[in-house]
Amino acid sequence: GAGVSQSPRYKVAKRGQDVALRCDPISGHVSLFWYQQALGQGPEFLTYFQNEAQLDKSGLPSDRFFAERPEGSVSTLKIQRTQQEDSAVYLCASSSRTSGSRDEQYFGPGTRLTVT
């Protein structure tokens, strides 16, 4: 009965470093989303996977951001050459069905990234 888990919970990176954020969705969930939440703001969509296929990456802010879900379960969001504006909480969410349904998304606790 585990929910969505994310690791690490906190990450401090020096500007220019690469980081990798991990998301473990609820077992069996088909859809996986990444969101970015800046301080005092609502989450903003980054990218969406249906199983291993990345169907929408329109929200990724630059080509420094890359996400993958090679086996249709665990997903990794990678940020290359981090910049201060990348500082935010990165939220992962999963839902049980495909885009044919409007199931609610279950969110993980997020990874707080601070770029110094």
Place this chain on the structure above:
Amino acid sequence: AQKVTQAQTEISVVEKEDVTLDCVYETRDTTYYLFWYKQPPSGELVFLIRRNSFDEQNEISGRYSWNFQKSTSSFNFTITASQVVDSAVYFCALSDSGGSNYKLTFGKGTLLTVNP
């Protein structure tokens, strides 16, 4: 383009007061879904309710109730007899039928503080 506006940035009430959180949305689609999520200080977004655009019936769940009015594009959330544990940031979100995924578009959130 879809948009969600939560005009109230912060609300402070005393325990046992009723409080209403406002949400106004914009979408060109006739089929869409509206959500409310709660984000307590721990940071994890908690799903509260989902409502589709064809169901304008108001809903009550314990101390929580929701008023959906298509005529004014509003989906307001009322907490009756508020409690200290209700203190959190509350987000309204919209998902429409555009594209091949159902990403959520969030408002900026309303910080609710319930004082003892």
